[in-house]
Protein backbone atom coordinates (compact mmCIF):
# COMPACT_ATOMS: atom_id res chain seq x y z
CA UNK A 183 0.00 0.00 0.00
CA UNK A 184 1.14 3.56 -0.68
CA UNK A 185 0.14 6.36 1.69
CA UNK A 186 0.67 9.91 0.44
CA UNK A 187 1.02 11.90 3.66
CA UNK A 188 0.62 15.35 2.11
CA UNK A 189 -2.32 16.38 -0.04
CA UNK A 190 -4.59 19.42 0.05
CA UNK A 191 -8.10 20.08 -1.15
CA UNK A 192 -6.90 22.58 -3.73
CA UNK A 193 -9.72 21.75 -6.12
CA UNK A 194 -12.67 22.53 -3.85
CA UNK A 195 -15.77 23.89 -5.62
CA UNK A 196 -15.65 27.64 -6.24
CA UNK A 197 -18.45 28.21 -3.71
CA UNK A 198 -15.83 27.83 -0.98
CA UNK A 199 -13.73 30.70 -2.28
CA UNK A 200 -16.87 32.80 -2.86
CA UNK A 201 -17.83 32.30 0.81
CA UNK A 202 -14.33 33.31 1.89
CA UNK A 203 -14.50 36.46 -0.24
CA UNK A 204 -17.78 37.40 1.45
CA UNK A 205 -16.20 36.77 4.84
CA UNK A 206 -13.25 39.02 3.98
CA UNK A 207 -15.51 41.70 2.48
CA UNK A 208 -17.49 41.74 5.75
CA UNK A 209 -14.46 42.45 7.94
CA UNK A 210 -15.38 46.14 7.92
CA UNK A 211 -19.05 45.42 8.53
CA UNK A 212 -19.52 42.35 10.72
CA UNK A 213 -23.29 42.41 10.17
CA UNK A 214 -22.58 41.08 6.66
CA UNK A 215 -20.46 38.16 7.87
CA UNK A 216 -21.70 34.97 6.19
CA UNK A 217 -22.71 32.03 8.35
CA UNK A 218 -21.03 28.68 7.82
CA UNK A 219 -24.45 27.24 6.99
CA UNK A 220 -24.64 29.59 4.01
CA UNK A 221 -22.01 27.56 2.18
CA UNK A 222 -23.91 25.05 0.09
CA UNK A 223 -21.88 22.45 -1.77
CA UNK A 224 -23.55 19.26 -2.93
CA UNK A 225 -21.94 15.83 -2.70
CA UNK A 226 -21.85 15.51 -6.47
CA UNK A 227 -19.87 18.76 -6.69
CA UNK A 228 -17.33 17.34 -4.27
CA UNK A 229 -17.11 14.14 -6.30
CA UNK A 230 -16.66 16.12 -9.49
CA UNK A 231 -13.91 18.22 -7.93
CA UNK A 232 -11.89 15.11 -7.06
CA UNK A 233 -12.63 12.57 -9.78
CA UNK A 234 -10.53 14.27 -12.45
CA UNK A 235 -7.90 15.52 -10.05
CA UNK A 236 -6.68 13.83 -6.87
CA UNK A 237 -8.53 10.55 -7.45
CA UNK A 238 -7.44 10.34 -11.07
CA UNK A 239 -3.84 10.87 -10.01
CA UNK A 240 -4.07 8.29 -7.25
CA UNK A 241 -5.29 5.76 -9.82
CA UNK A 242 -2.77 6.70 -12.49
CA UNK A 243 0.17 6.80 -10.12
CA UNK A 244 -0.79 3.76 -8.13
CA UNK A 245 -1.05 5.40 -4.72
CA UNK A 246 -3.79 4.35 -2.34
CA UNK A 247 -4.58 6.80 0.45
CA UNK A 248 -3.91 10.52 0.76
CA UNK A 249 -3.65 12.18 4.15
CA UNK A 250 -5.71 15.16 3.16
CA UNK A 251 -6.03 18.67 4.54
CA UNK A 252 -7.54 22.01 3.53
CA UNK A 253 -5.75 24.06 0.91
CA UNK A 254 -2.67 25.49 2.62
CA UNK A 255 -2.40 28.76 0.73
CA UNK A 256 -6.05 29.49 1.58
CA UNK A 257 -5.53 29.15 5.36
CA UNK A 258 -4.37 32.79 5.34
CA UNK A 259 -4.34 33.06 9.10
CA UNK A 260 -3.41 36.75 8.87
CA UNK A 261 -6.90 37.65 7.61
CA UNK A 262 -9.24 39.19 10.18
CA UNK A 263 -9.09 38.07 13.78
CA UNK A 264 -9.39 34.92 15.84
CA UNK A 265 -13.08 34.45 15.08
CA UNK A 266 -12.53 34.97 11.33
CA UNK A 267 -9.91 32.25 11.41
CA UNK A 268 -12.02 29.93 13.55
CA UNK A 269 -15.07 30.10 11.28
CA UNK A 270 -12.97 29.66 8.14
CA UNK A 271 -11.01 26.74 9.63
CA UNK A 272 -14.17 24.97 10.76
CA UNK A 273 -15.67 25.38 7.31
CA UNK A 274 -12.57 24.04 5.55
CA UNK A 275 -12.16 21.15 8.00
CA UNK A 276 -15.80 20.17 7.64
CA UNK A 277 -15.37 20.07 3.87
CA UNK A 278 -12.31 17.81 4.11
CA UNK A 279 -14.31 15.62 6.46
CA UNK A 280 -17.02 15.29 3.81
CA UNK A 281 -14.37 14.26 1.28
CA UNK A 282 -13.20 11.53 3.67
CA UNK A 283 -16.75 10.30 4.22
CA UNK A 284 -17.48 10.22 0.47
CA UNK A 285 -14.21 8.42 -0.32
CA UNK A 286 -13.32 6.60 2.89
CA UNK A 287 -10.77 4.34 1.17
CA UNK A 288 -8.93 7.19 -0.51
CA UNK A 289 -8.61 9.98 2.03
CA UNK A 290 -7.92 10.41 5.73
CA UNK A 291 -8.23 13.91 7.18
CA UNK A 292 -5.77 16.31 8.73
CA UNK A 293 -7.01 19.67 9.99
CA UNK A 294 -6.22 23.31 9.55
CA UNK A 295 -5.82 25.14 12.87
CA UNK A 296 -7.64 28.42 13.54
CA UNK A 297 -4.45 30.34 14.25
CA UNK A 298 -4.36 34.11 14.24
CA UNK A 299 -1.36 36.43 14.56
CA UNK A 300 -0.55 37.26 18.16
CA UNK A 301 -3.25 34.94 19.54
CA UNK A 302 -2.08 32.24 21.90
CA UNK A 303 -1.90 28.83 20.21
CA UNK A 304 -4.09 27.24 22.89
CA UNK A 305 -6.97 29.01 21.16
CA UNK A 306 -6.68 26.22 18.55
CA UNK A 307 -7.26 23.41 21.03
CA UNK A 308 -11.08 23.22 20.76
CA UNK A 309 -10.93 22.92 16.96
CA UNK A 310 -8.11 20.37 17.14
CA UNK A 311 -10.14 18.31 19.60
CA UNK A 312 -13.28 18.58 17.45
CA UNK A 313 -11.41 17.49 14.34
CA UNK A 314 -9.68 14.56 16.03
CA UNK A 315 -12.44 13.35 18.32
CA UNK A 316 -15.48 14.06 16.15
CA UNK A 317 -14.23 14.16 12.56
CA UNK A 318 -11.68 11.36 12.90
CA UNK A 319 -8.74 13.46 11.74
CA UNK A 320 -5.29 12.11 12.49
CA UNK A 321 -3.08 15.21 12.55
CA UNK A 322 -2.93 18.94 11.99
CA UNK A 323 -1.09 21.51 9.93
CA UNK A 324 0.70 24.00 12.15
CA UNK A 325 1.65 27.38 10.71
CA UNK A 326 4.84 28.73 12.31
CA UNK A 327 4.09 32.15 10.80
CA UNK A 328 0.41 33.13 10.91
CA UNK A 329 1.40 36.65 9.84
CA UNK A 330 2.02 35.36 6.31
CA UNK A 331 5.66 36.12 5.71
CA UNK A 332 6.49 38.67 8.41
CA UNK A 333 7.42 36.18 11.14
CA UNK A 334 5.94 37.86 14.19
CA UNK A 335 5.31 34.82 16.41
CA UNK A 336 7.89 33.36 18.80
CA UNK A 337 9.85 30.40 17.43
CA UNK A 338 8.10 27.02 17.45
CA UNK A 339 10.29 26.04 20.37
CA UNK A 340 9.05 28.84 22.62
CA UNK A 341 6.80 28.04 25.56
CA UNK A 342 4.17 30.14 23.75
CA UNK A 343 3.33 26.99 21.78
CA UNK A 344 3.51 24.49 24.64
CA UNK A 345 -0.20 24.23 25.56
CA UNK A 346 -0.96 23.20 21.97
CA UNK A 347 1.86 20.66 22.05
CA UNK A 348 0.52 19.23 25.30
CA UNK A 349 -2.79 18.65 23.55
CA UNK A 350 -1.11 17.14 20.48
CA UNK A 351 0.74 14.72 22.74
CA UNK A 352 -2.43 13.85 24.63
CA UNK A 353 -4.33 13.21 21.37
CA UNK A 354 -1.27 11.49 19.86
CA UNK A 355 -1.40 13.53 16.65
CA UNK A 356 1.58 14.94 14.72
CA UNK A 357 1.72 18.31 13.02
CA UNK A 358 2.98 19.10 9.59
CA UNK A 359 4.82 22.42 9.78
CA UNK A 360 3.04 24.29 7.01
CA UNK A 361 2.89 27.98 6.29
CA UNK A 362 0.21 29.59 4.19
CA UNK A 363 0.26 32.39 1.68
CA UNK A 364 2.91 35.11 1.77
CA UNK A 365 1.89 38.75 2.21
CA UNK A 366 5.51 39.75 1.94
CA UNK A 367 6.48 40.51 -1.67
CA UNK A 368 10.03 39.37 -0.92
CA UNK A 369 8.84 35.80 -0.53
CA UNK A 370 7.02 33.94 -3.26
CA UNK A 371 4.59 31.69 -1.40
CA UNK A 372 5.37 28.21 -2.72
CA UNK A 373 8.82 28.94 -4.14
CA UNK A 374 10.35 30.74 -1.18
CA UNK A 375 8.06 31.13 1.85
CA UNK A 376 7.27 27.40 2.09
CA UNK A 377 10.86 26.27 1.72
CA UNK A 378 12.13 29.01 4.06
CA UNK A 379 9.65 27.95 6.72
CA UNK A 380 10.66 24.30 6.45
CA UNK A 381 14.31 25.20 6.89
CA UNK A 382 13.55 27.69 9.67
CA UNK A 383 11.53 25.18 11.68
CA UNK A 384 14.36 22.66 11.58
CA UNK A 385 16.90 25.21 12.80
CA UNK A 386 14.54 26.26 15.60
CA UNK A 387 14.26 22.64 16.70
CA UNK A 388 18.02 22.21 16.53
CA UNK A 389 18.75 25.09 18.89
CA UNK A 390 16.17 24.04 21.47
CA UNK A 391 15.40 21.33 23.99
CA UNK A 392 11.83 21.04 22.78
CA UNK A 393 11.96 17.28 22.45
CA UNK A 394 13.44 16.86 25.89
CA UNK A 395 10.27 18.55 27.13
CA UNK A 396 8.06 16.59 24.70
CA UNK A 397 9.73 13.27 23.88
CA UNK A 398 6.73 12.02 21.90
CA UNK A 399 5.87 15.21 20.00
CA UNK A 400 6.21 14.69 16.24
CA UNK A 401 6.57 17.11 13.33
CA UNK A 402 6.69 16.46 9.63
CA UNK A 403 8.72 19.03 7.75
CA UNK A 404 7.25 19.02 4.26
CA UNK A 405 8.70 19.78 0.83
CA UNK A 406 11.55 17.41 1.48
CA UNK A 407 12.61 19.33 4.58
CA UNK A 408 13.28 22.58 2.72
CA UNK A 409 17.02 23.13 2.42
CA UNK A 410 17.88 20.85 5.32
CA UNK A 411 18.91 17.57 3.66
CA UNK A 412 21.01 19.41 1.07
CA UNK A 413 22.79 21.34 3.82
CA UNK A 414 22.92 18.52 6.37
CA UNK A 415 26.64 19.10 6.94
CA UNK A 416 25.95 22.68 7.91
CA UNK A 417 23.33 21.65 10.45
CA UNK A 418 25.45 18.84 11.78
CA UNK A 419 28.38 21.23 12.18
CA UNK A 420 26.29 23.98 13.74
CA UNK A 421 24.89 21.50 16.25
CA UNK A 422 28.41 20.37 17.07
CA UNK A 423 29.66 23.96 17.51
CA UNK A 424 26.70 24.73 19.76
CA UNK A 425 27.43 21.62 21.86
CA UNK A 426 24.09 20.17 20.92
CA UNK A 427 23.70 16.38 20.86
CA UNK A 428 24.25 14.63 17.51
CA UNK A 429 21.30 15.39 15.22
CA UNK A 430 20.08 11.81 15.10
CA UNK A 431 19.47 11.54 18.83
CA UNK A 432 18.62 15.23 19.22
CA UNK A 433 15.90 15.49 16.54
CA UNK A 434 15.26 12.37 14.53
CA UNK A 435 12.93 10.68 17.00
CA UNK A 436 10.59 13.61 16.50
CA UNK A 437 11.20 15.22 13.12
CA UNK A 438 10.30 13.65 9.78
CA UNK A 439 10.62 14.73 6.16
CA UNK A 440 8.30 14.12 3.24
CA UNK A 441 9.23 13.38 -0.37
CA UNK A 442 7.72 16.48 -1.99
CA UNK A 443 10.87 17.14 -3.96
CA UNK A 444 10.13 17.38 -7.63
CA UNK A 445 13.12 15.79 -9.31
CA UNK A 446 15.01 12.53 -8.98
CA UNK A 447 18.40 13.93 -7.83
CA UNK A 448 16.65 15.65 -4.92
CA UNK A 449 14.95 12.45 -3.79
CA UNK A 450 18.17 10.53 -4.19
CA UNK A 451 19.96 13.01 -1.95
CA UNK A 452 17.14 12.95 0.60
CA UNK A 453 17.32 9.17 0.77
CA UNK A 454 21.08 9.17 1.19
CA UNK A 455 21.23 11.85 3.88
CA UNK A 456 18.11 11.26 5.96
CA UNK A 457 17.56 7.88 7.64
CA UNK A 458 14.84 5.84 5.95
CA UNK A 459 12.78 5.81 9.15
CA UNK A 460 12.42 9.60 8.90
CA UNK A 461 11.13 9.79 5.32
CA UNK A 462 7.41 9.70 4.53
CA UNK A 463 6.15 9.40 0.99
CA UNK A 464 4.20 12.43 -0.25
CA UNK A 465 3.45 14.29 -3.45
CA UNK A 466 1.38 17.32 -2.39
CA UNK A 467 -0.85 16.80 -5.37
CA UNK A 468 -2.71 18.69 -6.63
CA UNK A 469 -0.48 21.43 -5.41
CA UNK A 470 2.25 23.92 -6.00
CA UNK A 471 3.75 22.56 -9.20
CA UNK A 472 1.23 21.15 -11.64
CA UNK A 473 3.13 20.93 -14.91
CA UNK A 474 4.98 18.22 -16.78
CA UNK A 475 8.77 18.10 -16.80
CA UNK A 476 9.79 18.22 -20.49
CA UNK A 477 12.90 16.22 -19.68
CA UNK A 478 10.99 13.25 -18.28
CA UNK A 479 7.54 13.65 -19.80
CA UNK A 480 5.99 13.18 -16.37
CA UNK A 481 4.39 15.47 -13.83
CA UNK A 482 6.92 17.05 -11.51
CA UNK A 483 4.76 16.04 -8.55
CA UNK A 484 4.57 12.39 -9.58
CA UNK A 485 7.02 11.68 -6.79
CA UNK A 486 6.37 7.95 -6.74
CA UNK A 487 8.48 7.64 -9.88
CA UNK A 488 11.49 9.10 -8.11
CA UNK A 489 11.16 6.79 -5.11
CA UNK A 490 10.68 3.81 -7.43
CA UNK A 491 13.95 4.73 -9.12
CA UNK A 492 15.93 4.48 -5.87
CA UNK A 493 17.59 1.17 -6.61
CA UNK A 494 19.58 1.10 -3.38
CA UNK A 495 16.44 0.75 -1.23
CA UNK A 496 15.65 -2.67 0.16
CA UNK A 497 12.05 -3.88 0.00
CA UNK A 498 11.69 -3.16 3.68
CA UNK A 499 13.08 0.39 3.30
CA UNK A 500 10.67 1.04 0.45
CA UNK A 501 7.76 -0.22 2.52
CA UNK A 502 8.71 2.09 5.37
CA UNK A 503 8.84 5.15 3.09
CA UNK A 504 5.61 4.28 1.29
CA UNK A 505 3.54 3.11 4.22
CA UNK A 506 5.15 2.01 7.47
CA UNK A 507 6.52 5.36 8.59
CA UNK A 508 3.22 7.16 7.98
CA UNK A 509 1.39 4.59 10.11
CA UNK A 510 3.94 5.09 12.89
CA UNK A 511 4.01 8.91 12.75
CA UNK A 512 0.20 9.04 12.58
CA UNK A 513 -0.71 6.48 15.29
CA UNK A 514 -4.40 7.21 14.81
CA UNK A 515 -3.93 5.65 11.40
CA UNK A 516 -1.73 2.94 12.88
CA UNK A 517 -2.69 -0.53 11.72
CA UNK A 518 -6.17 0.47 10.56
CA UNK A 519 -7.43 0.76 7.01
CA UNK A 520 -8.45 4.24 5.86
CA UNK A 521 -12.04 3.04 5.86
CA UNK A 522 -11.76 1.99 9.50
CA UNK A 523 -10.32 5.39 10.46
CA UNK A 524 -13.19 7.13 8.69
CA UNK A 525 -15.83 4.74 10.06
CA UNK A 526 -14.71 5.54 13.59
CA UNK A 527 -15.31 9.22 12.78
CA UNK A 528 -18.81 8.51 11.55
CA UNK A 529 -19.66 6.81 14.82
CA UNK A 530 -18.28 9.62 17.00
Ligand SMILES: [Zn+2]
Nearest residue numbers: 190254360466
Ligand atom coordinates in the same frame (compact mmCIF):
# COMPACT_ATOMS: atom_id res chain seq x y z
ZN1 LIG B 1 1.29 21.42 1.41
